[in-house]
Amino acid sequence: MSFYNFAEDKDPKAENEYFMRLAIQEAEKAFAAGEIPVGAVVVCRGRIVGRGHNLTEQLNDVTAHAEMQAFTAASETLGGKYLKECTLYVTVEPCVMCAGASYWTQIGKLVYGAPEPKRGFSSKCSNILHPKTGLESGVLAEECGALMRKFFAARRD
Amino acid sequence: MSFYNFAEDKDPKAENEYFMRLAIQEAEKAFAAGEIPVGAVVVCRGRIVGRGHNLTEQLNDVTAHAEMQAFTAASETLGGKYLKECTLYVTVEPCVMCAGASYWTQIGKLVYGAPEPKRGFSSKCSNILHPKTGLESGVLAEECGALMRKFFAARRD
Numbered sequence: 001m002s003f004y005n006f007a008e009d010k011d012p013k014a015e016n017e018y019f020m021r022l023a024i025q026e027a028e029k030a031f032a033a034g035e036i037p038v039g040a041v042v043v044c045r046g047r048i049v050g051r052g053h054n055l056t057e058q059l060n061d062v063t064a065h066a067e068m069q070a071f072t073a074a075s076e077t078l079g080g081k082y083l084k085e086c087t088l089y090v091t092v093e094p095c096v097m098c099a100g101a102s103y104w105t106q107i108g109k110l111v112y113g114a115p116e117p118k119r120g121f122s123s124k125c126s127n128i129l130h131p132k133t134g135l136e137s138g139v140l141a142e143e144c145g146a147l148m149r150k151f152f153a154a155r156r157d
Numbered sequence: 158m159s160f161y162n163f164a165e166d167k168d169p170k171a172e173n174e175y176f177m178r179l180a181i182q183e184a185e186k187a188f189a190a191g192e193i194p195v196g197a198v199v200v201c202r203g204r205i206v207g208r209g210h211n212l213t214e215q216l217n218d219v220t221a222h223a224e225m226q227a228f229t230a231a232s233e234t235l236g237g238k239y240l241k242e243c244t245l246y247v248t249v250e251p252c253v254m255c256a257g258a259s260y261w262t263q264i265g266k267l268v269y270g271a272p273e274p275k276r277g278f279s280s281k282c283s284n285i286l287h288p289k290t291g292l293e294s295g296v297l298a299e300e301c302g303a304l305m306r307k308f309f310a311a312r313r314d
Contacts, residue, residue, distance in 0.1 A: 063228055063258045071220055075219070076217070081217055081218065096254075097261065105219050105220075
């Protein structure tokens with residue numbers, strides 16, 4: 001289920017959307033648990049090596065963002081601290097903490113869905129990603145953002 | 158040992174140095190374990206509620222910085238996600254990840270020892286601390302920095 005055969009299908013858009021849908025599945029788990037719905041997966045050579053969703057309420061820990069869980073899980077899976085050959089897919093633009101964490105992982109690529117103009121790293125800092133980290137945004141942005149809007153609309157009711 | 162009676166001694170400099178020495182003790186644990194020697198304590202009303210030292214090698218996890226451990230421990234001790242009435246003492250200027258984490262904790266004050274011109278948050282981003290977080294630097298900076306220099310000098314030998 002979580003293996004994407006990119007040898008047979010080298011369409012980068014299809015690959016991005018495939019993995020972003022898995023990140024959305026993680027975000028939906030957060031939503032179902034009453035957490036701000038952000039989900040993430042870390043992919044290494046077509047294989048999911050880490051996944052996570054926001055657990056700040058359940059763990060009573062503001063640092064328990066989806067990306068942090070996914071980075072820690074990926075390091076554990078791979079047995080190495082660095083994620084140079086990996087891509088992080090995350091449904092919402094990472095915050096400064098998570099972008100800062102990505103620096104330390106030296107992750108190969110960061111792909112996010114919906115922008116986060118208020119708390120996203122790109123509005124706060126410039127050049128905080130690792131110089132070797134590629135960046136792509138807007139992958140399934142509408143779906144990723146819709147889940148966030150649905151969550152906050154429900155809280156306002 | 159970890160309770161500071163600030164009712165009897167309201168000297169802020171003495172209080173800062175008292176807690177920074179406890180953070181240095183944490184950093185020394187990291188040093189002894191072959192980790193980059195950074196230590197941190199979180200103090201709430203004169204009491205240590207969280208402590209941590211860098212564990213990136215032992216945990217094989219680049220996100221396992223002293224501050225992250227201390228924040229998570231403090232939330233667990235206090236039973237609340239936010240650390241509004243707490244002060245973080247950390248031996249070295251926090252990186253972007255840890256400063257970003259401090260934003261989410263809404264910590265009352267951040268006190269660091271030695272500056273970190275290369276990876277410290279202040280050279281990378283402006284205004285990433287929470288607006289209600291006070292900042293103080295240079296507390297026992299020489300001792301804090303000496304431990305770092307000793308660590309890196311030993312590695313170069």
